[in-house]
Amino acid sequence: CIGKEEVCLVNEVCKDFKYPPVTVGFEEQNEVILKDEFNAFFLDDSISNRLERAILDATFPDKALEFFKKRKKREKHIQRLEIPSFSHAVTNPNEAVFYGLGFELPNIEKLKSGSNKEVYIDAILATSHALLEITNKEVDVSIKSDLIIYCPSIYTHLYSFKSQFWNQIIRKESKVAKDFIMNGLFKNPNYSGFNIKIN
Known part of the structure; x- marks a missing residue:
């Protein structure tokens, strides 16, 4: 600002x-x-x-x-859609397009985190197909589009696991905290989903 x-x-x-x-x-x-x-x-x-x-x-x-x-100017009113919002980083890019086009996704369907990548892939495909179906109704020809795949931004220096930064974490933090930071944030293959058991 x-x-x-x-x-x-x-x-x-x-x-x-x-x-x-x-x-x-x-x-x-x-x-x-x-x-x-x-x-x-x-x-x-x-x-x-x-x-x-x-x-x-x-x-x-x-x-x-x-x-x-x-073309003509669009009407300035929000349209509600019945398709769910997964409210997750993997679908946020597609869902942002809906919002930008003037649609609202009031139905939230949380994705269950875990190692099953199909859940995330299915959610990306569902939002992508719904978006193409809506946009194709607005034009005379079918629009083909590449999918936007979620990729978290990273600071490469944090991936040097033998650095002073990581040595401090290993020395100071509990096993649960280290597990969360290392496996949940940095070595996570599960599209930002992570389950951790705590007592």
Whole structure:
């Protein structure tokens, strides 16, 4: 979150762009001001205005112009879907697309963590297929898409298990804590799912 001075500086730099970037933030100097409730439609007007200007400037090739002229602005209301949200890191990328398109997934179905990778793969496929089914209804042709596979970001230096960092953990922490940190976080083959028995 940046203050007024930084926003003014960004706005000054943006003046040099033919199509200035959309500035989003809490300060009133931003083009899109974040209020109490952020939703998927906050950027619609800004994006639409830039697109209309680009069309008037004849920026696009004829085929793209034909496509855009057939399109209309989406209605700004949230649609509820019956498909479940798995509320898990492996499905978050696909589910984020639903939210960005203006859909709500009120039904939560928690994934049971463990060594069975099929549970996670099935959840990724289910959200992907549901997304393709919905988006294909909105266009005249079938859209094929690659799956987004979850990959946690990592700090490679933490994977040097003979380092001073790990020596301190091994010396100071209990067996349960070490097991959780090592096998649950760093040597975990189970898509971030981990079961641990504690007394």
